[in-house]
Structures are given as structure tokens and as C-alpha cells.
Amino acid sequence: MAGANILTWLSVCRAPLLFMAFIISCTNDQNQSVPFQVLIEDVTLIDGTGSDRKTVDVRIVGSRVDAIGDLSPDDDEIIDGTGLVLSPGFIDTHSHHDRGLFESPEALVLLSQGVTTIIVGQDGGSTLPIRSLKEEFLGTPTSVNLGSFVGHGTIRSEVMGVDYLKEATPDEIAAMGELLSQELRSGALGFSTGLEYDPGIYSTTSEVVSLARIAAEHGKRYSSHMRSEDRNLFDAIEETISIARAAGIPVHISHIKLAMKSLWGRASEVLLLLNQAREEGLEVTADLYPYEYWQSTMTVLFPGRNFTREAAAFALQELAPPEGILIDRYEPNRSYEGLTLAEIADLRKSDPVTTYLDLIAESQAARKAGGGGGESIIGTSMATQDISTLLKWPYTNVASDGSSTSRHPRGYGSFPKIFRTYVRERGDLSLEEAVHKMTGLASETLGLKARGTLEVGSIADMVLFDPEKITDKATRQDPRAQSSGVIGVWVAGARVYDNGLFTGVYPGQWIEE
Numbered sequence: 233m234a235g236a237n238i239l240t241w242l243s244v245c246r247a248p249l250l251f252m253a254f255i256i257s258c259t260n261d262q263n264q265s266v267p268f269q270v271l272i273e274d275v276t277l278i279d280g281t282g283s284d285r286k287t288v289d290v291r292i293v294g295s296r297v298d299a300i301g302d303l304s305p306d307d308d309e310i311i312d313g314t315g316l317v318l319s320p321g322f323i324d325t326h327s328h329h330d331r332g333l334f335e336s337p338e339a340l341v342l343l344s345q346g347v348t349t350i351i352v353g354q355d356g357g358s359t360l361p362i363r364s365l366k367e368e369f370l371g372t373p374t375s376v377n378l379g380s381f382v383g384h385g386t387i388r389s390e391v392m393g394v395d396y397l398k399e400a401t402p403d404e405i406a407a408m409g410e411l412l413s414q415e416l417r418s419g420a421l422g423f424s425t426g427l428e429y430d431p432g433i434y435s436t437t438s439e440v441v442s443l444a445r446i447a448a449e450h451g452k453r454y455s456s457h458m459r460s461e462d463r464n465l466f467d468a469i470e471e472t473i474s475i476a477r478a479a480g481i482p483v484h485i486s487h488i489k490l491a492m493k494s495l496w497g498r499a500s501e502v503l504l505l506l507n508q509a510r511e512e513g514l515e516v517t518a519d520l521y522p523y524e525y526w527q528s529t530m531t532v533l534f535p536g537r538n539f540t541r542e543a544a545a546f547a548l549q550e551l552a553p554p555e556g557i558l559i560d561r562y563e564p565n566r567s568y569e570g571l572t573l574a575e576i577a578d579l580r581k582s583d584p585v586t587t588y589l590d591l592i593a594e595s596q597a598a599r600k601a602g603g604g605g606g607e608s609i610i611g612t613s614m615a616t617q618d619i620s621t622l623l624k625w626p627y628t629n630v631a632s633d634g635s636s637t638s639r640h641p642r643g644y645g646s647f648p649k650i651f652r653t654y655v656r657e658r659g660d661l662s663l664e665e666a667v668h669k670m671t672g673l674a675s676e677t678l679g680l681k682a683r684g685t686l687e688v689g690s691i692a693d694m695v696l697f698d699p700e701k702i703t704d705k706a707t708r709q710d711p712r713a714q715s716s717g718v719i720g721v722w723v724a725g726a727r728v729y730d731n732g733l734f735t736g737v738y739p740g741q742w743i744e745e
């Protein structure tokens with residue numbers, strides 16, 4: 233741990249703006265410096281385990297929680313915690329916030345939500361090799377901690393190249409396995425798939441099982457954006473459970489949802505399957521973001537990649553209506569960005585089905601012609617009641633699936649929105665349950681050793697917030713509005729966020745266990 237502490241101090245010392253205490257620490261000999269002390273008095277501690285809150289004083293010395301109890305000031309910086317909650321920093325188990333992270337290493341978008349750790353490399357896509365991400369992170373430290381999974385799609389593309397529209401051969405699977413092992417050894421937390429996306433969609437279950445077995449041998453985990461979240465949802469859940477069983481690995485369902493009108497109200501049936509799997513001894517968990525709309529590609533609504541009028545009509549009828557599809561990114565025609573499919577159909581004097589198919593065809597043509605075909609949509613497909621039912625499952629933790637660069641507000645508001653909507657407005661979760669789902673449970677699900685709870689000796693990743701005021705502000709109209717109600721955030725004992733502002737230090741650590 234000494235190494236990690238030195239790393240923290242070095243990161244802090246590199247920062248352009250510094251607290252006086254850190255200047256003293258940095259200019260003194262590391263071993264002789266007096267560690268910086270903070271005493272948060274009379275605060276409501278919610279420790280992340282799910283246990284009841286208690287009012288205590290909490291002292292931080294250096295990077296760790298030094299004492300919890302009825303404490304007397306002793307040369308500390310004093311913070312009055314009256315009426316505020318202190319909890320472990322929130323852990324985003326499924327994040328795309330690596331996009332833009334090194335350009336904005338202060339990560340205010342995360343700090344303003346109380347997030348201190350993000351886990352990327354999800355949905356089958358990761359930086360290859362992971363080592364290069366780690367090196368970039370260590371070279372450009374950020375305010376938050378970072379860890380990554382290895383993406384199945386990434387290693388599948390590396391091995392199969394453009395010839396991926398097929399089942400992989402045994403040799404190709406073996407080559408993917410080698411690459412996966414190498415990545416897991418160099419510091420990845422687990423293996424992720426995106427079975428609804430190219431190229432993962434062309435893999436068989438047995439290909440995924442072969443690779444998940446390798447992850448299991450390394451003692452790692454498997455997280456999946458499943459093969460379907462709508463038409464074939466129940467088959468996809470069965471497939472995921474079967475992978476857990478065959479590979480002997482903990483499986484985590486990413487952003488669990490029922491994204492089809494005719495499935496609404498059936499969340500308890502999903503949970504029945506997951507509970508049966510758990511009773512069988514399989515470690516099955518899930519994460520969720522608290523919005524009725526997702527973000528993905530235009531083609532994701534066509535699992536057979538059959539771009540027919542019939543399939544498009546079904547998608548717009550059952551999966552997401554034309555007025556509920558917002559174009560986030562459309563490289564062939566940037567003027568469509570921010571408009572709904574219904575609005576674009578009007579502009580083109582066409583109907584939504586034709587327009588949707590034409591937009592896909594135009595994007596694919598642009599891509600074939602050498603790029604510029606990128607696209608991304610936000611689709612309204614979920615029911616609040618299902619989100620509530622899934623969220624209340626004891627094995628569902630909170631994640632954002634978000635980034636700072638998209639038009640989906642989840643990147644800016646997922647964590648505070650849980651407090652606003654599902655704690656205060658709906659009463660679905662107690663404060664303790666909500667915090668547990670953002671901290672201790674998230675950490676357990678990832679297999680992290682040293683994060684997610686606050687006790688004496690814990691690494692001081694912490695968030696101090698007003699439980700009555702913490703709220704998301706981001707909407708589809710204003711997706712980048714900063715959340716409010718978070719008073720302070722600490723990462724490894726260094727205060728990174730103070731009432732809406734970044735403090736100028738970058739203590740984030742690379743997380744690989």
C-alpha cells in the first residue's frame with residue numbers, strides 16, 4: 233500500500249493548484265511530513281454496507297480513515313457535517329466516462345455526482361492493450377479512480393479483422409483466449425461482452441463460454457450487455473445464466489432493462505429467473521441506470537441485421553416510437569443531431585419507417601466510403617415501474633452507462649437521480665439501500681478489495697452530500713447540466729470537490745483488484 237500512497241502524493245504534487253497542506257507535504261521529505269488531517273464532525277455516516285446510519289465524527293489522516301466515533305479536534309481541518317451524509321465515494325460499475333477523461337481530468341461531471349471510481353471497457357469494447365490505458369492514466373492522473381474490463385468485441389476484432397460476420401473457428405477462439413489472458417494479467421478487472429453489437433453479435437454461446445472460462449481461471453468476472461434487451465430478452469437472460477453455469481464465473485448483467493412495450497410489467501419474471509440462478513449457487517448480479525431511455529446505435533433495433541420495412545415498423549411500434557428516438561450523433565448529416573426521428577421524417581417529407589431505413593443506409597454507405605458514418609440514438613423504451621422493480625432487487629447496483637460527451641443525461645445525473653426519484657419521490661429505497669447500491673454492493677460485484685465501505689483503515693474515497701437536496705439537473709433538453717447537492721468529495725484522502733468546484737488535485741488511482 234505504501235506504493236499506492238506514494239503514487240497518490242506524487243499525483244497530488246503534480247497538480248497545478250494545491251492546498252497549502254499538500255504544498256507542505258510535497259516540499260517536505262515524504263517520510264517526515266505531517267499527514268494532513270480532516271475532522272468531519274457530527275456527520276451522518278452511511279458506511280456502504282447497508283447498515284443503518286449513525287451520527288459520528290470521522291477523522292481522515294493522509295489517504296485513510298483514521299478514526300470514527302466521538303472525537304476531539306486535534307490540529308485538524310474541521311468540517312461541520314451537521315445534517316449531511318458521509319458515505320464511500322460512488323462506484324460506477326459500467327461507465328463510458330473514459331471518453332474525454334484525459335482531456336478533462338478534473339472530471340467535474342463525476343465529482344458533482346459523488347462518483348470517485350469508474351469502471352470502463354464495458355459492452356465488449358476496451359482499450360487494447362489495457363496497459364496503454366493504464367500508462368496514459370498514470371501519466372495523466374485524473375481526479376477519480378479508473379479500472380477497466382477487457383472487451384470481447386475488441387479482442388474478436390483484433391483476431392478476426394474485417395472477417396467477423398461469422399462464427400469464430402477453434403483457432404480464432406484460441407487466439408482470442410491468449411489475448412484475453414494477456415490483458416487480464418496486465419491489470420483488467422474482468423471480461424465484458426456486447427452481444428447485441430458487431431462483432432459480438434456473431435459469436436456463439438460456446439465462444440463466449442470458452443473465453444469466460446479463461447476469465448474464471450484468472451479469478452476475474454464477466455459482465456454482459458446481453459444479446460437482447462427487448463424481443464429476445466428472456467432467451468438472453470437464459471444464455472447469460474448458462475454462461476455462468478458452464479464457465480463457473482460470476483456474471484453481471486449490464487444496464488438491466490425491459491426495453492419493449494409488450495414486456496412492460498414483467499420485471500418480476502426477470503427477477504424470478506435471476507433468483508433461481510442464485511439459488512442454484514450461481515453468482516448473478518446486475519446494474520441499472522435510472523432513465524426510461526437508452527442510448528445505442530440505430531442498427532441495434534435490428535438483431536437479425538435485416539433492415540426490412542417490416543422489422544423497422546416493428547421497432548418503431550414496439551421498441552421506441554419515432555418521437556421517442558432522439559438522434560445524438562449522425563455524422564452523415566450533423567444538422568439532424570438533437571432532432572427526433574419524427575422531426576427528421578417531417579423535414580425529409582417522408583414517413584418514419586422509410587426515414588429510419590434511409591438513415592441507416594446512408595450511414596452505412598458513408599462508412600463504406602471511408603468513414604463519417606458514425607451514429608448514435610437515444611430511444612425511449614422503458615417503464616418507470618420496471619426500473620423500480622429491478623432497482624429494488626438486492627443484487628442490482630447503480631451505474632451510469634454514461635459519458636460526458638453524449639446527449640443522454642445519464643452521464644451527468646444517474647447517481648443523484650436515484651436519490652431524487654427513487655429515494656425521495658417514490659420511496660423505493662432507503663438512503664442506506666441507495667448508498668449500498670452505489671458503493672459496497674458495486675465493490676463486491678466487481679470483486680474490489682479496498683473500496684466501497686467506510687471504516688477505520690479504509691482508503692478515504694468519500695462523498696459528503698445533503699440527502700434532501702442531492703439532485704440531477706441534466707435532462708434531454710439540457711443533458712450537460714451539473715448535478716447539485718454534493719458538498720465534498722475526497723479521493724484517497726485528498727479533497728477533489730468543494731461545493732460545486734474542482735479543487736485542483738488529481739489523486740485518482742488505477743484500480744485492478
Ligand SMILES: [Zn+2]
Pocket residue numbers: 355457486487633
Ligand atoms: Zn451496453
